[in-house]
Amino acid sequence: MTTPIVARRRAFTTYLYSLHSGLSSSTSHRVSESRQVLARLRRSFGGPRQQAEAYELVFARNPPESEQEVWLLVAGLFALHPQPRRNTRSLGASMRKLSTMRGASVDRRFTQLLARDREALAHQLRQTIRLLDSEDVPVDYDQLLDDLAVLLGDRFRDDSAQRIRLRWARDYHYRPEPRESTEDTPAPADAH
Incomplete structure (x- = not known):
């Protein structure tokens, strides 16, 4: 069972993903609207005035007060690299x-x-998302929102934040061994 806060996060990321699908809509009005919303969210990185333009879009989705800044950040990151849910x-x-x-x-x-502290992480994330966008590498914004709620939230100093960094590092560094071809390997003999 998902907690109410997780359900609210999923509703928010579903809204973000709907902006991507709106870009390829057969309705020109929906395409135009999605482009305008994504542009407003991208501009939110420009400064306080530009960020204020994104408030309506994000706060209409009812972020928990403790996660407001995280939701604004994720919305801006999504606008830098919009994509379908993966x-x-x-x-x-x-x-x-x-x-x-x-x-x-x-x-x-x-x-x-990985080494960025809480204050510098948002800037590093913007650069990272732009880099991922340049090669069209997918980002799981559902997971990113969950992770950033911890890394940039009140629990940024506890074990949860360290576990997230360790998971990122494991997912980055782990390279599974290539499987050997079964064509060249003799089948095991029956042990009758």
Whole structure:
């Protein structure tokens, strides 16, 4: 059973994902509206006045008071890299996929992302999302919102935040061993 706060987060990210689907709508009015909303959300990074333009869009979705800034950030990040809903596990998994495309230069960026403190994390995330957008690497915004609610919220100093960073690192660094072809491997003999 999902908690009420998780259900509110999912309703919010569903709204964000609907903006992406609106971009490919057959209705020109919906396409135009989605573009305008995404532009307002992207501009929210420009400063206080521009962020105030995004308040209506985010606060209409009823964010918990303790997560208002996180929801504004995630809305802006989504607007930088709108996409359909995809499950990628974590931001670490998205960065791992990017590293297969761009090589070792992503290692340094990922390490910087993990090392950022609460105050600098939002800026680093904007750069990371732009980089992921440049290669069309998917981001799971449902999971990102959950993770950032901890990393940027009141619990940023407890074990929950450390577990999120460890999950990102594990998803980034873990490379499963390639499976051996079963064609060359003899079938096991029956043990009768």
